[in-house]
Amino acid sequence: MREVVVLSGKGGSGKTSLVGVFAALAEKKVLCDADVDASDLHLLLDPTVSLREDFQSGHTAIIDPDKCVQCGQCRELCQWNAISEDFVVDSLECEGCGVCYHLCPEQAVLFPVNTCGEWYISETRFGSLVHARLKAAEENSGKLVAHVRQQARSLAEKKGLDLIITDGPPGIGCPVIASMGGATAVVIVTEPTVSGAHDMERVLKLVGHFKIPALVLINKADLNPEVADKIEREVSKTAVQFLGRVPFDRAFTEAMVRGETLVEYDSGPLKTILVDIWEDLHRYILSLPSS
Amino acid sequence: MIVSIASGKGGTGKTTVATNLAVSLGPGTQLLDCDVEEPNDHLFLNPHWESSQTVSTFVPQINESKCSFCGKCAEICQFKALVILKDTTLTFAELCHSCLGCVAICPENAVETGERELGELERGISHGIELVHGRLRVGEAMAPPLIKKVKAQARAENVIIDAPPGTSCPVVTAIKHTDYVALVTEPTPFGLHDLKIAVEAVRYMGIPHGIIINKSDIGTDDVRDFARAMNIPILMELPFQREIAETYSRGELLVEHSQEWREAFRTLWKKIRQEVELASKGRAVA
Numbered sequence: 053m054r055e056v057v058v059l060s061g062k063g064g065s066g067k068t069s070l071v072g073v074f075a076a077l078a079e080k081k082v083l084c085d086a087d088v089d090a091s092d093l094h095l096l097l098d099p100t101v102s103l104r105e106d107f108q109s110g111h112t113a114i115i116d117p118d119k120c121v122q123c124g125q126c127r128e129l130c131q132w133n134a135i136s137e138d139f140v141v142d143s144l145e146c147e148g149c150g151v152c153y154h155l156c157p158e159q160a161v162l163f164p165v166n167t168c169g170e171w172y173i174s175e176t177r178f179g180s181l182v183h184a185r186l187k188a189a190e191e192n193s194g195k196l197v198a199h200v201r202q203q204a205r206s207l208a209e210k211k212g213l214d215l216i217i218t219d220g221p222p223g224i225g226c227p228v229i230a231s232m233g234g235a236t237a238v239v240i241v242t243e244p245t246v247s248g249a250h251d252m253e254r255v256l257k258l259v260g261h262f263k264i265p266a267l268v269l270i271n272k273a274d275l276n277p278e279v280a281d282k283i284e285r286e287v288s289k290t291a292v293q294f295l296g297r298v299p300f301d302r303a304f305t306e307a308m309v310r311g312e313t314l315v316e317y318d319s320g321p322l323k324t325i326l327v328d329i330w331e332d333l334h335r336y337i338l339s340l341p342s343s
Numbered sequence: 344m345i346v347s348i349a350s351g352k353g354g355t356g357k358t359t360v361a362t363n364l365a366v367s368l369g370p371g372t373q374l375l376d377c378d379v380e381e382p383n384d385h386l387f388l389n390p391h392w393e394s395s396q397t398v399s400t401f402v403p404q405i406n407e408s409k410c411s412f413c414g415k416c417a418e419i420c421q422f423k424a425l426v427i428l429k430d431t432t433l434t435f436a437e438l439c440h441s442c443l444g445c446v447a448i449c450p451e452n453a454v455e456t457g458e459r460e461l462g463e464l465e466r467g468i469s470h471g472i473e474l475v476h477g478r479l480r481v482g483e484a485m486a487p488p489l490i491k492k493v494k495a496q497a498r499a500e501n502v503i504i505d506a507p508p509g510t511s512c513p514v515v516t517a518i519k520h521t522d523y524v525a526l527v528t529e530p531t532p533f534g535l536h537d538l539k540i541a542v543e544a545v546r547y548m549g550i551p552h553g554i555i556i557n558k559s560d561i562g563t564d565d566v567r568d569f570a571r572a573m574n575i576p577i578l579m580e581l582p583f584q585r586e587i588a589e590t591y592s593r594g595e596l597l598v599e600h601s602q603e604w605r606e607a608f609r610t611l612w613k614k615i616r617q618e619v620e621l622a623s624k625g626r627a628v629a
Contacts, residue, residue, distance in 0.1 A: 060353075061381050062353065062354060062381055062383075063352065063353010063354040063355075063508040064352060064353045064354010064355060064508075065353075065354060068533065089508075089509035089510055089511045090351045090352055090353075090508065090509050090510065090536075090537040090540060092352070092532075092533040092536055092537065095532045095533060095536055110421075111421065129443070129444075129447055131441060131442050131443055144515055144519065144548065147440055147442060148421060149421050149422075149440055149442030149444055150419065150421045150442075150444065151419065151442050151443070151444040151447060154419050154444065154448065155444075155447060155448065186510075186511055188510045188540050188541075188543040188544035188547060189510060189511070189514075189515050189543075189544040189547050189548060190510075190511055190512070191511065191512045193509075193511045193512070194484065221509070222353040222354075222380075222381070222508055222509070223378075223380035223381055223486075223507065223508070223509075223513075224380045224381065224479065224481060225380045225479060225483070225484055225485070225486045225513065226484035226485060226486075227511075228380075229482075229484050243592075244592055245591055245592040245593075245594075246383075246386045246387075246592070246593065246594035247358060247381075247383040247386055247591075247594075248592075250381070250383060250386055251381040251383070254380075254381060254481055257481045258481050258482060261481060261482050272588075275585075275588050275589060275592050276589060276592035276593065279592055279593075300588075302561065305531055305561050305562055308531055308532050308533060308562075309531065309532060309562060309563055311532070
């Protein structure tokens with residue numbers, strides 16, 4: 053099994069549009085949307101959901117007012133200031149640590165499991181997609197990311213497919229860490245801006261930390277060729293592969309509006325560039341050991 | 344007044360709005376960059392850094408000479424950060440949420456204070472305004488504790504919070520207890536989809552909010568229709584101009600180049616202030 057995870061550090065650099073392109077071009081694969089916080093891949097793939105399940109993870113404390121004697125011990129112990137003066141838990145502040153639940157002398161604290169989202173297996177015109185939706189303002193996105201990746205792997209094994217293409221979340225924190233463990237390779241999509249370069253550097257450091265082979269792709273490369281050159285130079289000094297440049301083109305937005313991937317919408321030079329990039333990426337992934 | 348600049352989708356222009364707005368307001372303004380995973384505001388402000396401190400969080404350090412290996416600490420730990428074997432203990436510091444449950448429950452007082460580095464908290468001055476940001480240590484999973492530290496620096500008359508993208512716990516931490524959330528979006532299917540989730544989150548949290556449409560001349564009218572249907576004010580529109588994108592790519596501010604932009608961002612701040620006043624009157628009536 054091989055899995056390529058597409059990341060960026062900075063949001064809005066074009067990860068999902070490119071994953072859509074790879075989804076259209078790759079054969080015999082399972083698709084996975086691991087950006088569970090703001091997942092958009094389904095908007096290009098028009099999935100038909102075949103399996104829908106609740107995702108449960110973590111707990112939230114609730115104080116039973118009938119049992120509570122307002123001794124105040126929970127408020128003293130709570131590191132999150134999540135319990136009000138009248139002993140009501142603010143679920144947004146509650147970390148789910150269970151300290152109040154375990155140490156309440158009156159056993160007045162309930163500690164139910166959270167349903168923090170849903171995950172799905174869907175069918176699309178490019179094959180199966182495993183995706184999820186974290187509820188707004190929820191926690192445990194890292195655990196949901198790990199869950200959809202695990203489900204994508206099981207599905208691929210079951211179907212005898214040996215490639216997973218994963219759309220990852222932005223940033224470098226818990227969902228990103230959860231999206232890259234055990235990946236065959238990571239593609240970092242960046243843009244030629246000072247922010248794009250800065251954010252790429254941090255996510256590359258993280259990838260290096262986990263010792264995962266990485267490739268860099270510069271999207272919207274012609275917006276600032278100087279910065280693009282600089283990024284390419286910096287990348288070439290490291291073990292990271294330089295995958296190529298994609299020009300800025302309004303066709304990406306036009307395709308998105310129609311719910312299509314760029315390679316379905318466009319048949320000109322931009323498509324050729326993207327097909328070449330996918331072929332290079334595919335060849336590179338196949339050169340790496342399967343797991 | 345504390346105003347958050349947020350968005351569901353990344354890359355919609357939060358940093359552009361937050362930095363230009365802060366600089367257009369001038370002295371008496373603080374910009375708190377709470378996107379601690381990928382802080383970018385400093386790239387546009389080039390501040391003179393005045394202070395930098397390492398921020399750490401509690402992790403347990405078990406004194407095995409006091410430990411009776413009863414295992415109560417491992418039992419209370421929801422995050423599997425402690426494993427107690429027959430005559431030895433294992434601590435997984437990176438899993439610890441610093442709840443101090445292990446300290447509270449240990450009958451032998453054997454849990455002592457260790458530290459895990461979260462990142463850096465830095466403070467600088469630029470264009471007469473103060474920039475504070477957090478820089479999460481690469482490899483650290485938990486952004487919220489560092490975000491809280493950045494927010495604790497708020498003390499100016501005008502405070503602008505640049506929030507991380509998304510709608511999960513780092514965003515909730517960044518925008519909680521602020522007076523207003525300006526949601527930056529773009530009029531595309533991705534922009535609209537993520538805006539809807541962001542609106543759901545801010546409504547759940549009960550914070551007054553408005554929309555800023557960036558790259559306003561691309562895509563469709565669906566974002567405007569959504570704003571109308573949901574009765575959310577559109578505070579500002581920024582067109583897509585290659586020139587704006589290029590200015591951004593070089594790490595430059597729009598308000599440095601044009602007085603018109605400076606006025607536009609000041610007008611934005613006035614509008615937000617009116618919205619906040621309206622919302623507080625609405626609450627008083629209710």
